[in-house]
Amino acid sequence: MTDTIDPYAHFAHEDDYPDLDLDAAAGRLSAALALRTVHAGPDTTDFAPFDALYELIRESYPRVAELGTAERIGHSILITIPGADPALPAALLLAHQDVVDVVPGTEEEWVHDPFGGHVDDEWVWGRGALDIKEMLMGELEAVELLLSRHGRPRRTVILAFGEDEETSSRGATAIASELSRRGVRAAFSLDEGVTTFMDAGAYGAPGTTLIDVCLSQKGYLDVRLISHGSGGHSSNPFGGTSLERLCLALARLAETRPSPRLTPVVAQTFGILAPYVSEGPFQTLVSDVDANAGRIAREAAQVRTLYPLVCTTMAVDQIEGSASAPNVMPADASATVNFRLLPGTTADDVVRWVRDTVGGDIEVEILHHTPAGRLDRASGLGYDELVEVLRRYHPGTLVVPSIVCGGTDSVRYEGVCDKLLRVTPFRPAPEELSRGLHGVNERISRRTYAQGIRVIAALLERTVL
Numbered sequence: 001m002t003d004t005i006d007p008y009a010h011f012a013h014e015d016d017y018p019d020l021d022l023d024a025a026a027g028r029l030s031a032a033l034a035l036r037t038v039h040a041g042p043d044t045t046d047f048a049p050f051d052a053l054y055e056l057i058r059e060s061y062p063r064v065a066e067l068g069t070a071e072r073i074g075h076s077i078l079i080t081i082p083g084a085d086p087a088l089p090a091a092l093l094l095a096h097q098d099v100v101d102v103v104p105g106t107e108e109e110w111v112h113d114p115f116g117g118h119v120d121d122e123w124v125w126g127r128g129a130l131d132i133k134e135m136l137m138g139e140l141e142a143v144e145l146l147l148s149r150h151g152r153p154r155r156t157v158i159l160a161f162g163e164d165e166e167t168s169s170r171g172a173t174a175i176a177s178e179l180s181r182r183g184v185r186a187a188f189s190l191d192e193g194v195t196t197f198m199d200a201g202a203y204g205a206p207g208t209t210l211i212d213v214c215l216s217q218k219g220y221l222d223v224r225l226i227s228h229g230s231g232g233h234s235s236n237p238f239g240g241t242s243l244e245r246l247c248l249a250l251a252r253l254a255e256t257r258p259s260p261r262l263t264p265v266v267a268q269t270f271g272i273l274a275p276y277v278s279e280g281p282f283q284t285l286v287s288d289v290d291a292n293a294g295r296i297a298r299e300a301a302q303v304r305t306l307y308p309l310v311c312t313t314m315a316v317d318q319i320e321g322s323a324s325a326p327n328v329m330p331a332d333a334s335a336t337v338n339f340r341l342l343p344g345t346t347a348d349d350v351v352r353w354v355r356d357t358v359g360g361d362i363e364v365e366i367l368h369h370t371p372a373g374r375l376d377r378a379s380g381l382g383y384d385e386l387v388e389v390l391r392r393y394h395p396g397t398l399v400v401p402s403i404v405c406g407g408t409d410s411v412r413y414e415g416v417c418d419k420l421l422r423v424t425p426f427r428p429a430p431e432e433l434s435r436g437l438h439g440v441n442e443r444i445s446r447r448t449y450a451q452g453i454r455v456i457a458a459l460l461e462r463t464v465l
Helices: 022-033 048-060 062-067 133-150 170-181 242-255 264-276 282-288 293-300 347-358 383-393 409-413 430-436 446-463
Strands: 069-073 076-081 090-096 123-125 157-162 186-194 209-217 219-227 313-320 333-341 362-370 397-404 420-423 443-445
Touching (some): 022 133, 022 446, 076 170, 090 133, 133 446, 157 409, 186 209, 186 409, 219 242, 219 347, 242 333, 242 362, 282 293, 383 397, 443 446
Parallel strands (some): 090 186, 186 420
Antiparallel strands (some): 076 157, 209 420
C-alpha cells in the first residue's frame, strides 16, 4: 500500500462553475482561519472569535442572508433557507466552528501564523484549514453559488455549525434538539468524514484508489479502573500492591480483547472491492463475503489500516497512583481506558466484559460515553447523488461505504435526519493530511478547496432544486 497519492490525478471538470470566484472564496476562508475559535469549555472559552465568525458569515454571503435566517443557539450557528416546497424534507449541511489549539512548543515550527489565515498562490494556511473550517466555509460558498444561480430551492437547506465538536458536541446536541422541537425532518445530511484518498492495498487491491462515504461512526467510551490499596512499607507486599493488581487486570483485558466483527457496511465495502482484490489473504474470501465474514474480520484485524474498522478497540492511555519512592507501596492506583465501539456494540456490552475480565477487586467507573452511530443504507436520496458527483469530479476512484473510526457531530442528528453521510469533499494528498491535521503547518491548496466547493454545489443541484 502506498501513502503517496497525487490527488490532482483524480481531479476533473475543474471548469465547472466558472462563476466561482476562487480568489474571493480563499479570502473568506482566510478570514475564518484567522479567528481563534478554540473551545476550552463552557466557562473558560473566549467566545469573541466565535461571535466574529458569526458576523463574518452574515456579512460574506448576501444571498444566504437574503433568502435564509441565521440564528445562534448558544454559540452554535443555525441557518435555514426555506424551500419552495415545505412538504419536502430538508437537506442538512453540517460542520463545526471549533478547532484544536496549537500544540505548545511547536509555535516556531509554523511557516505562517497558525491563526493568521495566510494566503499565497497555492495554499491557504492556518489551524482549521483541514479540520474543518474549509467544510464550513465551503458549504456556505456552495449554497451562495446555488442561490445566485437558481434562486430559492425547492427543498429547504439547513446549515448547522456546532461550537464544540472537538470536546463535547453539546452545541450540535442543542441544535438537533431545537430542530426536533420544531418538527424539522431532513432527508439526508453531509458532514465531515474520511478526508483523503486511500489506496486499497490494505484490502488486497493495490492501485485502486478509494473514496469512503461513511454511513456510521464508532462509539466512544472512557472507563477508569481503580485498584484500592493502603500504602505502607514495601517489605511486606502480601497480596500484591494496588498497582500490581491494576497491571494484572489490564493484562487480562489485553489478552481477551473483543473479537473482530464485520459490520454490514464494511462487508459491503469488501463486496464492492471484490473484483479488484488481487492479493491474499482476502483474494479468495471476497468471492462470498457473507459466508466468509468471520475469516475476513479476523484477517482484517491483523492489518493496521483495517483493524479499527472491524474491532471495538481498547487503548490504555492514562495511569495514576504510583508511589513516591521505590520502597513505598502505592495507595489507590487507577488507569483510564478508551474504547471505540463498533456499531452494534453498546457501552453496557463493553462494561460487562470489563467487569467480568478484571475481577471483583477492581472498581470499574464509566467516565464518558457516546453511543455508536446507527448503520444507514448505501443507497437512496443523498447517497446516490453523492456517489455520482464524487465519480464525476474524482475519476479513477472507487466510492465505497465505510464507517468513521473517530467521532463527528453527525450522531447527534439521528433523531431528525433519515440518512447521515460523512465524507469531506476537500481531498488533499494523504501525506498532507497526516502532517497537517491537528499538526504543524495545517493548510489546504486553493485547487483542493475549489474542487470541494464544486462537489457540494453539484450535490445540491441534484438534490434540492
